[in-house]
Amino acid sequence: MTNLEKFSETTAPVVHARDVRMSYGQHEILHGVNLEVAPGEVACIVGPSGSGKSTFLRCINGLEPVHVGSLRVLGQEVGYDLTNGKAKAWNAKQFAQFRTGIGMVFQRFNLFAHMDAAQNVACAPVRVLGISQQEAAERARDQLARVGLADHAHKRPHQLSGGQQQRVAIARALAMQPAVMLFDEPTSALDPELVDEVLEVMKGLARGGMTMVVVTHEIGFARDVGDTVSFFDEGVVAEHGPAREVLTHPQHERTKAFLSSVR
């Protein structure tokens, strides 16, 4: 049994951040983030640009380092092995192993430009999990059907619309059968008429019980689909609570100001 499977049987938080701080050189970006995401929860993160939302999301799967505090994801301290009373930094293999349990969807899709949609989805299961080409092809077909793109399996990313590309990116992340999905402003780079098709796929995932951390500017999505909302401001969580409550009756001035500006 892998750590991941063991973990999925517990009710411990999937993400547990305590006083997470990180800096680029002298410049501190996160000033002590505290956040918990429970299994099955859809946690939305909103806030003005430059507030550290995306940076925090990238910390969750170790794409950015945490410099102070503790960030436990799927039961592990991200980036460090804490056994035997010593904190030993992970090597590249340990990072890779850890990330197989976490799906991530990027603002700019980041589909592999030299592969078609099906190859994009099948690539990591073959190269990382080591499953057979045939099995991966089946998995790719299933996942592409799940996001409504069964007919586009053999198109290259540049032949797909932004909305379609983002759905392929979601299918690609799901093909790894992750325990949690991270979304980094998944609709911000889309033309307005393409936003809904991506949000629909994400709603379906949420209904299926997937644990999701979603950085978004789509307040409607956060209100309707999110369980909790965290309002990020200047590198801290300024307000946190049930989605509807935070978004309809914000307590903090900054939250109020932000919400009235995006509406």
Added chain:
Amino acid sequence: MTARTAPFIEPGGSEVPVTRTIHWGRWISGTVALLLAAWLAWLFIDNPRLDWAKVGEYLFNGKILSGVWVTLEIAVLATAIGLALGVVLAVMRLSHNPVLRSLSWFYIWFFRGTPLLVQLIFWYNLAFLFPHLILKIPFTQVGVFWDTNQVMTGFTAAMLGLGLNLAAYFAETVRAGIQAVDEGQTDAAYALGMTPMKRMRYIVLPQALRIIIPPTGNEFISMLKTTSLVYVVAGNDLMTNASQIYKANNLIMELLIVASIWYMLMTAIATWLQTKLERRFGRDAVRLVRGGGLTGRLRGLAGSRTIDQGAGA
């Protein structure tokens, strides 16, 4: 831009035709250039000291033809060595391992810092330093043994010298190609659980190679003619063979013309192939390079602050 030819119609219905513009500048410069070219050509054609019959005679001489073949062989093999090693050096140069990075830096510095001619002569005369080449398992008697003089012929010296030298230059091209691949590709590869090696092997290099395929055509074309340096180590290539013939019969100019005709023909064919390659991969390359010109590149710079290690700290 196409000039107007349709006549103007006056309100009264009469036509005003458009007269053709005469480009005096083009006519004058064209005539001067033609006259100069004709005069230069005539200097050669009419030169009583140049025996054109001999040029025709030696053009398909057996020794020349075998030289053409050897030149092609050396150019292809040296380019292959240069490209393969260049990719390895570029990956080492971008590695996070400081030892690999320094090794690559040293190699590139060394091979770009010494003249190619010196390197060729060095390899050819390797036997002075190491009369025997021995490849064996340490502390045992198991291994292979060569006589350096037999291994290091003009041909192998040429292939090694040119190949190792090209690798140093090509490494920089590959490095630029790798760095031109969008950083988002690396993010996505890491997020899917790839190690830095797998990211390079399956995601970044395949895209970088599409970007650098057109310049490889250039390297090969240049290599075709650089092979003529092999003449100093008697590599039996086109230039060596031509020189051996003119040293015997003193028809220096005639044989240089013969050699040049073959070099130009090979270059023309290689150029044609390169154009086809560019057409095939050029469009791909444009698409793969990170989008949005300068702003895209600035975004790339900003992104480079983040850890590319796949490891957090």
